[in-house]
Amino acid sequence: MYFASCISRPKSIDRLSSYLWQLQLKQNFSKTCANSQWEFRTHWRHWRTEYIPHKSPYWSGRCICTGLLTNQSASSSANQRSGPPWRILFFGSDEFSVEVLRKLKANNTRTKSADRVVEALEVVCSPKRVPVRTYANEHHLPLHDWPLQGSCDQFDVGVVASFGFLIPKKVIRLFPYGILNIHPSLLPRWRGASPVFHTILHGDEVTGVTIIHITPQFVVFRFDVGPILQQESVPVPDRCQAVQLGSMLFDRGADMLLQCLRDLPRKLENAVKQPSTGATNAPKLSVDQSWVRWAEQSSQEIDRLYRSVGQKLPLRSIWNGRTVKLMDILDPDITKGLTLPVTDPKPGSAHYHKPTNSVCIRCQDGWVGFRSILLKKKLNAQEFYNGYLSREHLKEKLFETSSSETS
Numbered sequence: 001m002y003f004a005s006c007i008s009r010p011k012s013i014d015r016l017s018s019y020l021w022q023l024q025l026k027q028n029f030s031k032t033c034a035n036s037q038w039e040f041r042t043h044w045r046h047w048r049t050e051y052i053p054h055k056s057p058y059w060s061g062r063c064i065c066t067g068l069l070t071n072q073s074a075s076s077s078a079n080q081r082s083g084p085p086w087r088i089l090f091f092g093s094d095e096f097s098v099e100v101l102r103k104l105k106a107n108n109t110r111t112k113s114a115d116r117v118v119e120a121l122e123v124v125c126s127p128k129r130v131p132v133r134t135y136a137n138e139h140h141l142p143l144h145d146w147p148l149q150g151s152c153d154q155f156d157v158g159v160v161a162s163f164g165f166l167i168p169k170k171v172i173r174l175f176p177y178g179i180l181n182i183h184p185s186l187l188p189r190w191r192g193a194s195p196v197f198h199t200i201l202h203g204d205e206v207t208g209v210t211i212i213h214i215t216p217q218f219v220v221f222r223f224d225v226g227p228i229l230q231q232e233s234v235p236v237p238d239r240c241q242a243v244q245l246g247s248m249l250f251d252r253g254a255d256m257l258l259q260c261l262r263d264l265p266r267k268l269e270n271a272v273k274q275p276s277t278g279a280t281n282a283p284k285l286s287v288d289q290s291w292v293r294w295a296e297q298s299s300q301e302i303d304r305l306y307r308s309v310g311q312k313l314p315l316r317s318i319w320n321g322r323t324v325k326l327m328d329i330l331d332p333d334i335t336k337g338l339t340l341p342v343t344d345p346k347p348g349s350a351h352y353h354k355p356t357n358s359v360c361i362r363c364q365d366g367w368v369g370f371r372s373i374l375l376k377k378k379l380n381a382q383e384f385y386n387g388y389l390s391r392e393h394l395k396e397k398l399f400e401t402s403s404s405e406t407s
Contacts, residue, residue: 080176081156084261085119089155089175091146091163092132093125095243096250100161100182101132103254105139117261122155124148126164157264159257160214161250164193166223169216177264179214182257183224184249185282186210186233188274191224192282196246199236200308203300207245208233209253211260213271227271230256239331241307285309290316292326293401295347298365299332314374317348317361317399320388322375324399330358330369338367348398352385359384361399 081087090101101123108118122142125132136143144150146165151174152158158179160167172179185195186208192198199207212226234249260267290313292302306315306329314325340351340360349362358369359381373384388394 084117086117086156086261087120087154088118089122089124089152089158091124091158091160093130093164094162095131096162096246097132098135099247099250100254100257101135107258117258172214172216180257180260181212181214182253183210183212184246184253186231187224188279190280190282193284195282197242197285197308198282200242200245201304203304205236206233207236209249209256211256213268225274227273229260229267229271232256241311243311287313291402292317294363294399297363299335299363299368302363302368303329303332318402319399320394320397325374326370327374328371330356332368335360335367335369346398348400350389350399352381352389357381
C-alpha cells in the first residue's frame with residue numbers, strides 16, 4: 001500500500017520515462033483500490049489532476065507519491081465507513097443553512113437505525129453570532145470556529161449549505177467522501193454566492209436545487225463546478241420574495257441531501273459532469289444594486305428588484321437631496337395603465353394615489369407604487385404626502401438615482 005514511499009526519481013528524467021513512470025504508478029495504485037472500482041476512479045482522477053502539473057516530470061512523480069501516501073493513509077483507516085450512518089461535519093452560516101442543519105439533526109436523533117444516515121454531527125461556522133451558531137448552541141451540537149484550527153479527520157463527509165467561505169483544499173482532503181454542497185439553482189445556471197436573488201431579479205419561472213460533489217480539483221478554478229449527484233426543478237411561486245424562495249429551496253435541498261447520504265457511494269459513482277453550456281454567474285449582492293434607475297427600469301423590473309434584494313437591502317433613491325428608502329411595493333398589475341393627474345410626468349415624478357394609499361413614482365413604462373417611505377423615520381404614504389408632497393415647493397421634486405450610479 002505504501003509502495004510510493006520507496007520510489008525515488010532523478011531530476012533529469014525525460015518526458016517518455018515520466019509517462020511510463022506515471023503508467024506504472026497508476027497500475028500499482030489500481031492494486032491498492034482493487035476492492036472498489038469507484039474508489040480507484042475517483043481517487044486516481046483526483047491525484048492525477050491535483051498533483052501532476054505536466055511541467056516537470058520529476059516533480060510530477062514526487063508530488064503524486066506524496067499525495068497518494070496522504071490519501072491512502074486516510075482512506076485505509078480502520079474507521080472509514082462503506083455506508084451510512086455517516087459522521088458529518090456541517091459548514092453553514094445563515095437562516096438558509098439552519099433549514100438543512102435542522103433536518104440533519106432530526107435524522108441524527110432517530111431511534112430506528114435503519115432510518116438513520118447521520119451518526120455524528122458537528123458544526124463549523126463564523127465566530128460571529130450567526131443563525132447557525134445560535135441553533136447549534138440551543139441544540140447542544142459541537143461547534144468549531146472558522147477557520148478550522150484542529151483536525152477533522154474523524155468525519156466521513158462534509159456538508160456545505162450557504163456557508164459563505166471558500167473551503168481550502170487541505171480541509172477537503174480530510175474527508176474520505178469529499179464534501180456535498182447544496183446549491184439553490186439548476187446548475188450550471190447561477191453559479192456563485194447569490195443564486196436565489198438572481199433567480200428572482202431576472203424573472204426566472206423555474207429554478208431548482210442541485211447537490212454537487214466538492215473535491216480539491218474543483219476549487220482550483222471557480223465556484224460551483226463540481227459533478228452533479230442529484231438535481232430537481234422547482235417552479236418559482238408568483239411574486240415570491242428571495243427569503244421565502246431560499247427557505248423553500250433549502251428545505252427541499254435538505255431532503256435531497258438525506259437521499260444522497262442513504263446511497264452515497266453509488267451516487268458518487270454515477271455523478272454527472274455539469275453541462276458546458278448555459279452557465280451564468282450570481283455574484284454577491286452589493287448596496288449599489290438597491291438604487292432604482294427610474295428612467296431605465298420598468299415597473300416589472302423594479303418589482304423584481306424589490307423582491308430580490310428588498311428584504312436585505314431596501315430600495316433607495318434620492319429625493320430633495322436626501323437618500324430615502326422605499327418599502328411595501330404594490331403589485332405592478334395594480335398600477336399598470338394607471339392614469340394620474342400629473343402634467344408631463346418625467347421619470348422620478350411622484351404623486352400620492354389615495355385609492356391605493358401609495359406614493360406612485362414614474363418609471364420607464366408607467367408607475368410603480370410604494371406604501372411606505374423611510375426618510376428620517378418610516379412614514380406611510382399618506383404621512384409622506386401630508387408632510388412633504390403636499391407642499392407647493394416640494395410637489396415637483398423628482399426621485400433620482402444617486403450620482404455614483406448615473407456616472
